[in-house]
Amino acid sequence: MITIKNGRILDPANNIDEILDLTIENGVITQIGKNLPEGLRTGEKSQAINAENMWVVPGLIDMHVHLRDPGYKHKETIKTGTQAAAKGGFTTICAMANTNPVTDNEIVVEYITSKARKEGVVHVLPIGSVTKGMAGQELSAIGEMAAAGICAISEDGKFVENPALLKTAMTYAKMFNLPILSHCEEPRITGSGQIAAGNHAENLGLKGIIPESEEMAVARDIILAKAAKSRLHICHVSTQESLYHIRNAKAKGIAVTAEVTPHHFTLCVEDIPPYDANFKMSPPLRTAADIAALKAALQDGTIDVIATDHAPHHADDKNCEFELAQNGIIGLETAISLSITELIEPKILTPLEWVAKLTVNPAKILGLADKGSLTIGTNADVTIIDPNVEYTIDKNNFASLSKNTPFVGRKTKGKALYTIVAGKIILNAGELIC
Amino acid sequence: MSKLPKKDLLGIKNLSATEILTLLEMAKAEKPKIKNPQLRDDSLKNVSLATLFYENSTRTKLSFLLAGDYLGAITNDLNISTSSVAKGETLIDTGLTLDSMGINIIVIRHSMAGSAQLLAENVSAAVVNGGDGSNEHPTQALLDLFTMWEHKNSFANLKVAILGDIANSRVARSNIFGLTKLGANVTLAGPPTLVSQNMASLGVTVTNNITEAIADADFIMGLRVQLERQKAATFPSLAEYAHFWGLTKEHLQHAKPDAIIMHPGPVNRGVELSTELIDGDRSVIYPQVENGVAIRMAVLKYLALANIGNIGAKKDYVIKFL
Ligand SMILES: [Zn+2]
Numbered sequence: 092m093i094t095i096k097n098g099r100i101l102d103p104a105n106n107i108d109e110i111l112d113l114t115i116e117n118g119v120i121t122q123i124g125k126n127l128p129e130g131l132r133t134g135e136k137s138q139a140i141n142a143e144n145m146w147v148v149p150g151l152i153d154m155h156v157h158l159r160d161p162g163y164k165h166k167e168t169i170k171t172g173t174q175a176a177a178k179g180g181f182t183t184i185c186a187m188a189n190t191n192p193v194t195d196n197e198i199v200v201e202y203i204t205s206k207a208r209k210e211g212v213v214h215v216l217p218i219g220s221v222t223k224g225m226a227g228q229e230l231s232a233i234g235e236m237a238a239a240g241i242c243a244i245s246e247d248g249k250f251v252e253n254p255a256l257l258k259t260a261m262t263y264a265k266m267f268n269l270p271i272l273s274h275c276e277e278p279r280i281t282g283s284g285q286i287a288a289g290n291h292a293e294n295l296g297l298k299g300i301i302p303e304s305e306e307m308a309v310a311r312d313i314i315l316a317k318a319a320k321s322r323l324h325i326c327h328v329s330t331q332e333s334l335y336h337i338r339n340a341k342a343k344g345i346a347v348t349a350e351v352t353p354h355h356f357t358l359c360v361e362d363i364p365p366y367d368a369n370f371k372m373s374p375p376l377r378t379a380a381d382i383a384a385l386k387a388a389l390q391d392g393t394i395d396v397i398a399t400d401h402a403p404h405h406a407d408d409k410n411c412e413f414e415l416a417q418n419g420i421i422g423l424e425t426a427i428s429l430s431i432t433e434l435i436e437p438k439i440l441t442p443l444e445w446v447a448k449l450t451v452n453p454a455k456i457l458g459l460a461d462k463g464s465l466t467i468g469t470n471a472d473v474t475i476i477d478p479n480v481e482y483t484i485d486k487n488n489f490a491s492l493s494k495n496t497p498f499v500g501r502k503t504k505g506k507a508l509y510t511i512v513a514g515k516i517i518l519n520a521g522e523l524i525c
Numbered sequence: 526m527s528k529l530p531k532k533d534l535l536g537i538k539n540l541s542a543t544e545i546l547t548l549l550e551m552a553k554a555e556k557p558k559i560k561n562p563q564l565r566d567d568s569l570k571n572v573s574l575a576t577l578f579y580e581n582s583t584r585t586k587l588s589f590l591l592a593g594d595y596l597g598a599i600t601n602d603l604n605i606s607t608s609s610v611a612k613g614e615t616l617i618d619t620g621l622t623l624d625s626m627g628i629n630i631i632v633i634r635h636s637m638a639g640s641a642q643l644l645a646e647n648v649s650a651a652v653v654n655g656g657d658g659s660n661e662h663p664t665q666a667l668l669d670l671f672t673m674w675e676h677k678n679s680f681a682n683l684k685v686a687i688l689g690d691i692a693n694s695r696v697a698r699s700n701i702f703g704l705t706k707l708g709a710n711v712t713l714a715g716p717p718t719l720v721s722q723n724m725a726s727l728g729v730t731v732t733n734n735i736t737e738a739i740a741d742a743d744f745i746m747g748l749r750v751q752l753e754r755q756k757a758a759t760f761p762s763l764a765e766y767a768h769f770w771g772l773t774k775e776h777l778q779h780a781k782p783d784a785i786i787m788h789p790g791p792v793n794r795g796v797e798l799s800t801e802l803i804d805g806d807r808s809v810i811y812p813q814v815e816n817g818v819a820i821r822m823a824v825l826k827y828l829a830l831a832n833i834g835n836i837g838a839k840k841d842y843v844i845k846f847l
Contacts, residue, residue, distance in 0.1 A: 285638075288723065289723060289726075290723065290726035290727075292723070293721070293723050293724055293726055293727055294538070294726075294727065295638060295639065295660060296638040296639075296657070296658055296659045296660025296661060296695060296698055297638050297639070297658075297659075297660070298659070299721075299723070365639065365642060366638070366639030366642055366643065407615075410617065411615060411616065411617070411643070412616060412635070412637040412639065412640050412643060413637065413638065413639045413643075414637040414638070414639075414658070415637070
């Protein structure tokens with residue numbers, strides 16, 4: 092039995108924001124209330140956690156993570172990826188399909204889930220690809236993968252260029268109630284672009300990426316989702332006009348949702364030091380005006396979810412010519428602190444609004460009825476956050492196998508101290524214990 | 526003469542106006558050695574230089590090698606296509622290999638922006654950027670500036686028009702950085718597919734009108750049009766490009782009466798410039814080539830001075846000859 096005492100319970104699903112105690116027994120949340128006794132009802136080993144001045148929230152869900160197994164275990168394994176998740180306060184992560192082999196059939200799904208059972212320390216929900224081998228030609232074994240437990244389909248990292256094929260996939264996926272998570276980027280517009288177009292790109296002589304490469308893809312996918320009457324989730328939105336399209340679609344009742352990454356609301360293109368590939372990602376860092384628009388969209392609900400797009404890469408994949416460097420940064424272990432520093436401290440979001448974007452909202456999109464809340468009787472996935480601790484991000488403290496992040500040396504505030512997965516303490520007072 | 530503190534020459538954007546002018550002065554002192562073998566010396570004796578060219582360029586490479594030879598350096602060309610790249614070696618590993626062999630100065634040309642900086646950050650040798658993607662080609666800009674300076678002796682209020690494929694041109698970019706630092710006015714012109722309005726942020730005027738661009742110009746610089754750009758559908762054909770953007774004698778009535786025509790070479794006759802202009806008395810295309818050797822001699826000495834001790838250049842030698 093675990094008793095969490097005097098924490099600020101933030102449970103948006105049940106609209107609770109109050110100092111209360113919470114108890115966990117046999118892996119289930121059993122009570123929430125004032126002055127709960129640290130009882131030993133069943134004789135089970137008892138632990139009390141003093142959560143004064145801390146936030147007690149449903150275990151965070153990251154619906155956009157790249158685990159690199161199978162295929163790239165030198166970048167991240169399921170063990171290190173889930174440890175990084177636990178360290179960052181996440182109890183559930185969704186694993187994108189661009190593994191090698193691609194997650195396009197039940198065998199790969201089974202491989203990931205069985206490996207996660209063996210070496211993972213948080214819940215891992217695989218995502219299946221839209222097309223076989225992510226080659227954009229034939230549908231993946233979507234139904235077979237649905238039966239094996241995928242939570243969504245996505246071609247993330249790639250764009251399904253053929254609109255008829257994507258519409259077919261959307262229509263077919265409805266049979267299994269799977270949402271499509273779309274990486275919206277028209278690659279023929281991006282071309283050989285490296286960073287967002289504008290003064291900084293001109294100054295560095297790097298080819299620019301115009302925002303329209305994302306926006307026309309967002310608009311197209313919304314049109315297709317409307318035609319297919321399916322559920323569309325737009326990954327890592329990064330531009331003002333994309334938000335305009337999403338906002339309009341929502342107003343029209345189209346089933347579209349959207350996510351933003353912490354790096355896109357924290358950094359802009361001018362922050363990129365010359366040719367530093369730790370700032371290279373897709374979509375690229377945009378402008379200060381885009382950041383302001385993303386924050387406004389978090390406030391008004393146009394953006395439903397914060398997801399990290401955790402994309403571990405080996406040092407060799409980054410310490411090379413900028414053009415040759417891989418896209419993406421790790422994000423699991425910096426999401427809380429960047430959110431608190433960039434969104435909560437400046438009062439863009441209340442703590443409760445912020446928690447919703449990492450818990451109940453992704454749970455709803457993915458159809459995870461038993462996750463994303465502190466409802467009594469549900470699986471005890473709980474995260475305890477110290478929102479006040481100030482520190483400098485240090486790459487030696489990452490549990491992830493990779494260290495590719497632009498945030499090393501950044502002063503931030505807030506971190507996960509306890510991560511409890513199905514009643515088991517994985518992160519204890521800031522230390523991984525498995 | 527001020528001491529020049531930089532380990533590498535990566536771009537004009539990293540240089541101050543004073544540093545640029547110092548290099549021009551140095552080039553002036555080196556220039557007589559090019560055509561008069563008796564004046565050549567061994568001020569870079571024992572300094573080793575390697576050219577590392579990932580893109581073809583006979584002239585720039587030869588210009589660097591001769592600049593080294595005329596100053597007594599040990600010069601080597603790495604034949605990249607048949608060696609490391611074929612084996613898939615990384616740029617950093619190739620650089621460290623050259624370091625280990627005692628190379629003091631590496632001249633790199635590479636198709637990707639930032640590659641010279643990457644190399645410089647990872648080797649102890651001094652690095653000269655011989656052109657990195659669409660970023661910079663500092664020695665080309667320095668030789669262009671040197672050529673203008675020889676004619677005008679000052680940059681204040683000069684008007685320089687750069688015509689053609691600006692968006693993909695490291696020559697244009699380096700010239701823009703240099704000219705704006707020295708107080709000249711720069712106008713860029715070309716088809717809108719090859720000249721980005723974003724470039725105005727670099728402190729220049731951007732137009733798609735050739736007459737407007739060369740109005741009252743002191744210098745008109747044509748840039749080489751790459752056939753690949755036609756394949757990338759940025760213009761329909763070289764003939765159409767030449768029709769709208771090829772500079773002819775008729776255009777020159779809009780420029781200053783003593784306007785000078787420049788081109789970094791190799792030139793496509795009848796495309797960027799008419800044959801009449803190339804061979805005419807306003808063209809300085811061949812003096813530019815000569816000045817290229819002078820500038821590269823100056824740059825090698827500059828780096829030897831900046832890296833004394835580090836690269837084993839003998840201080841007495843370098844300073845004596847500066
Ligand atoms: Zn993506």
